[in-house]
Structure formats: C-alpha cells, structure tokens
Amino acid sequence: MAKNRLIYALQILTMASFPFPVKMAFPPSLRYPLPIALNKITGLNFTCDSDNFNVSISTHLPFKGLLFAKDFAQECKAKGDMSNKIQLSLPTSGCGVRLSSASTNQHEAEMFYTVNIVIQQDRHLRQISDQEKTIKCPLKDEDLLVKSKALAKTLKQLKDGRIHQRVGRMKNEGWSKELDGKQLEEELNEALSAARAWMEIVPESSEDTSFDTLEVGEIAMLSVKSTLPVGIGWKVVDCIAHDGLGDSSQKLINENGCPVDEALMPALIYGPIRPIALMHHQEAVTRFSAFKFPDRDRLHLSCGLQLCKGECSKHTCGSLDDMRSPRAFSEASEGDVLDRLEVFNSVEVIAPEIDDLRGSERLQSVPETFTFTNIPGDRTFCVSQDKMAIAFCILGMIFLIAIIIAACSLIKSKRDGHGIPYYSRSLFSGSSTSGSIFGSKLLLRESPSPRNSPSHSRGLQYGRIL
Template structure:
C-alpha cells in the first residue's frame, strides 16, 4: 500500500472519530433536563364560549407562565395581544367574537361557529420555536343577531291577527367570492377580488327587508368606514354600490371588490336590516340617492313615519373575512410557531434529524472507503500481473539472433 493510500485511510479514521463525538454530544444533549422555557409551554387549553367573547384558559407544565398570547397575524398589535410576567397558570385570554381576527361561518343546522387561531409564546419579546398555535372554535345553536328595538314595533293597523302574531324571522349575512349562486363563501381573498355581500331573511309571507347603515371595521377598534348610509344609499359608489333586492324582498345583495385597512388583514362588515310589511307595500319603497342629473341628493327628513307611529324593527347582521395584499405569500410570520398537520406532511424532531444526518454521513464515508479499497485491490492485482510476465513481451524482437541465408 503506497503513501497516498495510507494518508486517505488516516483521514477517514479522523472523520470517524469526529462522527462518534458528534453522536455522543447529540445523545448527551437529549438527556439534559428541560429548560425553564420548555416547562412554560402550554400543555392544556380549555375554551369557554360566552355571548360576546371566547375565554381561553391556558395551563403550563411548570404551573406559571411568562410570555404573550396573540391571534395569528396580530403579534404587532397590542390591542389583541396579552402579556403575562411570571403569572401563575392557568391564565385566561379573551377573544371578542367580532374582532381580533375572529371569524364566523354558518352551519347547515342553522347555527353559527366562530373560530380563530392563537399563538401561545413563552417569551415576552421574541418569537421562538417554543411557541405553539391552537385553533379555537366555538359553536352556537342560533345566530347571534341583535334586535335594536325592545319589541317589534311595526305599525300593524289593518293587519289581521295572523300577521300581528307572526314570529321574528331569522336574518343572516354572507360574503361570497364572485357569483353567489356558486355558494363559495369568501374567507381568505386578495385586494381587488370580486365579492358579493348577500343579506337573507328567512322565507315567509309577512316581512321584507331594507338594508341600511352598513360599515366596515378593522376588528381592532382603530378604524371604521361607512359604506351605506341610513337611507340605504352608498357613501362611496367606487367602494360599494347600492343593494339590489329580490322580488319577494327577502334577499338583498351588492357586488364589490375586496378592500382592507393598511395595517391588518381582517375586515368586519355590519349592516342594519329593517323589517317592512309586505301587506302595506312598504317594502316596495326604494331609496332615491341621485337625481335625474346624476347628482347625490342630500339626506332629507323622512315623511313616511310621523311622530307617534311605530318604527320598523332593525336587526344587526355581521360577517367578516381575511383580505391580503396582492403580493402576499401564503405563509405569515407566525408559520414558524404554528403548523397544521396534513396527510402529506412529515414531522421530524431536531434530535432525530441530527442523528439521521450523522448516520447518512457514516454510510457515505463507508461507501467511499469501500470504493478506495476496490481501487487499491485492482492496482495491486495489475502490478502483480505485470511482474510475472516476460521482459521481452510486446511487438519487439531480439535482432541479435537473427540471420540471413
């Protein structure tokens, strides 16, 4: 074996020693006691569903918590972020139903489900891999619509007894992507995407609707923008136009393009739905927002309702969605601390990954050594075969014994 081959084997032995030390250090690190931060990671989550909020109770392994809790995507907004300094667990974090990225979806059984994703981060300043994400859901049996009047004060003079005893119909608001007939509810869209806001009243023969006083909020309590005024006229037609109504006056819809506030992706819409009686043709009265020349008409005092007469009941309806910038990627800044496991994903711990890398390196080096040994064996065999042959092999001849006749 020549000097070059010996040097290669020495280098291989040195790498083997380094690999053994790497495996030993990895195993010893795995046996170290858990750090204080790891003991403060959330170990148990309990949810309490209230009328206007969701209360999340968080328990840690150490019995105390030093860190922050916030909805995913709102780590920079202090209005929705809670901070605790060495507090005894369990701690309680409150989420509003109509704010802080809490969204809702209507269920097939007539109920409604509110959902949000919160991040529990056991550090007051930094986002680390110790943080955990939790998907919070609260299901309610009935829609949480609010009637602004204490009772139904519709003027029922001349109405029959059946009309007077008609129950309050249910009302809902949904926002669809594009054509509402496709029933594709908008949950996560981009700025400029076509949307359709649909307000629906339960099917019955007594009441119709007029949609007024619509606005959009940021869900953080920082800003809002009025879209439809008290008369049902748009405040800015370029943002949202007038509602159009179905023939039976139980459905109203308006098409618009997705928009958002510059500092958050969540937008919440709220409208007042005023009930009207089909029997007295009050549902056929539509608002007049522009004159014949196309100019906006100033708001006028209403003459339909005189002092002392009843005013229609008003139902507040809500809906919300996420609107992202056109160049936003699918991942957010909190994806490092929250991930949803799917059937195609593979989860590997850091310890297993390090051991796997060491084993792969060991196998690779064994393959290299095997290849070197094969090359050395071939060279040795070739040298032996040359030394056993004749010194006069080849096309040359010995001219010393040649003669001519």
C-alpha cells in the same frame, strides 16, 4: 461519521440537562440545530355567543407570555401571570373573528365563529417556539336571534288586531286559521324564536363558504340574510369597512341604503322572498373587488339592519331623496322603522402582488445621496470605491512620471558638467548647540576658486569641513 456521533451525543446531554419536557425541533434553515423547549398545551376550551368569543388555555409549565388574536398583538391580548392557565375574551365584531357557515351531513347549515390565536412564549419577544392555532366555535340556534323589544311589541299588536279578524284575512297574512288567542300567541312566540339575521363574505369563485382568505382585487360576495316574521320588512343601511378596532374606517353604504362609491361597493340587490310557515326569508347581495387597509390583513365589514312595519321605504339612489340629510330621512320614515340591528363579519385580505412589487422596488432602487453644503468646519467629502481607485491610479502615474523626469534631469546635469550648488550655511540647524558632536563650529565654508581646486578636473566642488 465521528462528527455526527459527537453532535448526537451533545443533543442527548442537552435534553438530559432540562428538568422539564423538551420537544426537539430542527428548522431546515439551521445547519447545526439547537433543541427548542415548548411549553406544552394541556387544555384548550372555548365558548362563543353573539357578542363574545372566549378562549381558555392550560399549559404544562407556568405561562409568562402573551395570548392574542393574530394581527392584533397589542389590542386583543391577554398577559400570562406565571400561572398554568390564561384566558382571552374577544368581541365578535372585531379582532379578526369571522362568521362562517358549512353544511352538515344532514344538509343543514351550521354557523360557527373562527379566530386565529397566537401563543407567544415571551411577553416581549417572538421566538420559533411560539405557536399558532385556529379555533372554530359552533353557534347555537339562539345565538343569531333578532333580539328586539320593539319587534316583539309590534307582533303582539298585530296579534291583538288579527284575533278578531276573519279567518280568510288571517290566511292571506300567513297566519294559521281557526286559532284562539292562546294558540296564536304560541305561534307568535315561535316566530320570535326563529327570527334571525347575519352577514357572510365569501369569494365569488369558491363554493366553500368557510374559505376566509381573499386577494386584493379578487371578486368577493357580500350577503346579508334574514328570516323574519310575516309583516316585518327590513333594509340594509350604513355599511362601513374598518380595521377591526375602529381606528381606520371607510363608509360604503349611506343611511338611505345607497352606495357612497360604486368603485368600492355597488348597491345591494334584494332577492325574492321565500315564505317559511309564519316566516319569510330574503337575501341582499352585492359583489365588490376585495380591498384592505395598509396596516391590517383583516377586513371587517359592519352594516345596519332596519326593521320596518310592513315594507321599508325605498330610495332611488342618486336622486334628491338620496341627497337629503340623515335627520330628514329619519323624520320621513319614523312611523315605519321599528328598530335597528347590526350585522358584521370579517375576512382576511392579502396582497401578494403588491408586496412582491414593493420588495423588488426596494431592491432595485438606489438611495439618493444628498449633499450638505455650507457646513461650518466641515471639509470632508465622500467618493465611491471605484472613483477612489481611479484617483489613486492617476496619482501613482503622476508620481512615477515625476520620478522619471527628476532622474532624467539629474543624468543630463551630470553629462553637461554642472555641479551641485555651494552652500555657505550649515547643513544642520543653528539652534542645535548640544545635540551635535561637531558643536556650533561645524560649518560649510565657501569653496576655493574652481581654478585652484584639485577637484576642478572632476567638475565637482565641495566645501571644507573645519
């Protein structure tokens, strides 16, 4: 009890010593937690359009760290300059920005961009005080408009050609009947303001289109959707997968709209056309097994959208037409293609099974030992602890056996009556002239004859010291 009171008192004193607001947080992994100082976020503003996603953050204290998109700490970041405000601008075609849709209470589709940002308190270090936030930015109706001058020019030509035609033919083309030039021009402007195209990536098994996480191997559905004026066709070409920056990429659909590898992504299937007043809506869908790049958890997909006058030319995938060069393809369809747009999206793809398998393999695997031979001057060798213990045991047994043999030999020699050999030389070094108290005259003389020696009866003969 006294120990807990002491810790509580130290925490109160620590909080009182900080001149700025401190938020106490105690991670469960710490036995004796320390207070964590968070630079409180006082304001968060964001805007988005078809090209950029802008984020602005205000903090209570001067900010010296980093603000970046998750998984893109080095490429999509903004550095703090010790002010209380930091801004970050991200391209919607990369840096982990995702386009999603959701149904409102009025059963209308709402489009919005989503991005995960990280507020890193220090510029070089990751700490437990760093924060992560998910920002959703709703899009306006005009943000996904098809902006094409060639499309506007073609629709104007269609208007000029149809204004003198019979009402029945105009009705068959989808335009209103009995209109003068001014009214028809208003309808064409309305059609241009309603032309849209976008891409969505969702799990096939999930009904929630805002769900943005897949696992490697999970079936995902790629949908390219368009709402275009009557008389304008479209086709999906040149689809690629990239890591969000363009450093790593993989082509999926070629310039003819055919798959490069069916195992990665099959051909897109175009759905029925649904007329909506002066417009028509159509979707192209394909299903593929989710994959990812080794160094990124965000998978970005980008496709080209060809706009054609009338229907776009069709190609049979795998035929000779599909094998033609891009230049031959563009020359063959140059009269039909009006413009080319780009649609893109991203999704988070994780691989928990692969990561767990690699982790278990690293734990179970034994690192290989390489023997370096023929190294000049190197006479060392390495053994394991177990082998060293066995070696010491063997050496100890050999030493013990040697002592036993020596003791037995000494006892046997005493019993047989053999004495210690005589020495005719000094027991001490002859060069030692000053260190010995006996001087250089201290020698072992030859022993007298064993017969005349008084010690003969005992079997031991020693020399005399003079």
